[in-house]
Amino acid sequence: MNFVFPPQTAVVPVAGSDAMFPVHRIYCVGRNYVEHAKEMGATGREAPFFFMKPADAVLPVAHGTIGEMPYPGMTNDLHHEVELVVAIGKGGTNIAAADATQHVWGYAVGLDMTRRDLQGEAKKLGRPWCTGKGFDFSAPISPIHPITETGSIVQGEIRLDVNGATRQNSNMEKLIWNVAETIEHLSKYYALQPGDLIFTGTPEGVAAVRQGDLLEATIESVGDLRVRIV
Template identity: 80%
Template sequence: MLYAFPPHIPTVSVAGSNELFPVHRIYCVGRNYVEHAKEMGATGREAPFFFMKPADAVLPVPHDAIGEMPYPGMTTDLHHEIELVVAIGKGGKNIAAADALQHVWGYAVGLDMTRRDLQGEAKKLGRPWCTGKGFDNAAPIAPIHRVAETGNITQGAISLDVNGAKRQSSDIGKLIWNVAETIEHLSKYFELQPGDLIFSGTPEGVAAVQRGDLLEGRIDGLGELRVKIV
C-alpha cells in the first residue's frame, strides 16, 4: 500500500528507555477535583464528562529538559492545568472498575493547556470546546513511566509552580472519579485502544500564563514536567 504522503504518528517518550509510546487518542476528564469544580462554577460530585484533544496535540518533553510551548494565537487568556495522565496499553469497552487497572500501561505528568477565553465563549453559546482545548501543542507531557515500575498511582502530591511560585497543589487521592472509575465510565462511550491517553483532571488554582513563564509540574513517583511559554 502506498500513502499519498508519509503518515505522522504522534509519540511520547518512555521513561528510562529508547521506546516511544504511540498516541491513539487523547481523552480528558472535566472538573474532577471538588475545589476546581467550585472555581469553575460547579459544585458536588457530578457524573464524569469528557472532551478530547487531537493525538498530535501532544508536546513531548524529554526527561531533564525544558520544553518550549509557543503561545497560541486567537487568545489572550492561556491557562495551565496540571494533570495525572493515564496511558492505556490494553483496549476494551464496558470495562468494570474492578478490572480497569489491568488496562493501564503507565502514568505521566501532563498539562491540559486551555484557551480559557475561547472555552468560556463556547460555553455561553452552547458550542463545542475544540478551539479552547484542542489546539496545537495543547497537551505537554513528560515521559511515560511503566505501571510495572511505579505501581498504580492512587494517591500522592500533584503540584504546579509558575516562575517558582506555587499555583496548584493537591493530591491524586482527591480525584472525584479515580482512575479505575474514570476508565469504567469512559469505556461505556468509547472502545478504548492501546495508545490512548487519559488526562484525569486538574486541581484548583488554574490561572493564566504569559510568554516567558516557566511551568514546573510534579507528581510523586513520576518526576517533573518543565515547560516554558515562548
C-alpha cells in the same frame, strides 16, 4: 500499500528507555477535583464528562529538559492545568473499575493548556470546546513511566509552580472519579485502544500564563515536567 504522503503518528517517549509510546487518542476528564469544580462554578459529584484533544496536540518533553510551548494565537487568557495522565496499554469496552488497572500501561505528568477565553465563550453559546482545548501543543507531557515501576497510583501530591511560585497543590486522592472509575465510565462511551491517553483532571488554582513563564509540574511517584511559554 501506497500512501499519498507518509503517515504521521504522534509519540511520547518511555522513561528510561529508547522506546516510544504511539498515541491513539487523547481523552480528558472535566472538573474532576472538587475545589476546581467550585472555581469553575460547579458543585457536587456530577457524573464524569469528557472532551478530546487531537493526538498530535502532545508536546513531549524529555526528562531533564525544558520544553517550549508557543503561546497560541486567538487568545489573551492561556491557562495551565496540571494533570495525571494515564496511558492505556490494553483496549476494551465496558471495563469494570475492578479490572481497570489491567488496562493501564503507565503514567505521565501532563498539562491541559486551555484558551480560557475561547472556552468561556463556547460555553456561553452552547458550542464545542475544541478551539479552547484542542489546539496545537495544548498537551505537554513528560515521558511515560510503566506501571510496573510506579505501581497503581491512587494518591500522591500533584503540584504546579510558575516561575518558582506554587499555583496548584493537591493530592490525587481528591479526584472525584479516580483512575479506575474514570476508565470504567469512559469505556462505556468509547472502545479504548492501546495508545490512548487519559488526562484525569486538574486541581484548583488554574490561572493565566504569559510568554516567558516557566511551568514546573510535579506528580509524586511519576516525575516532573518543565515547560516554558515562548
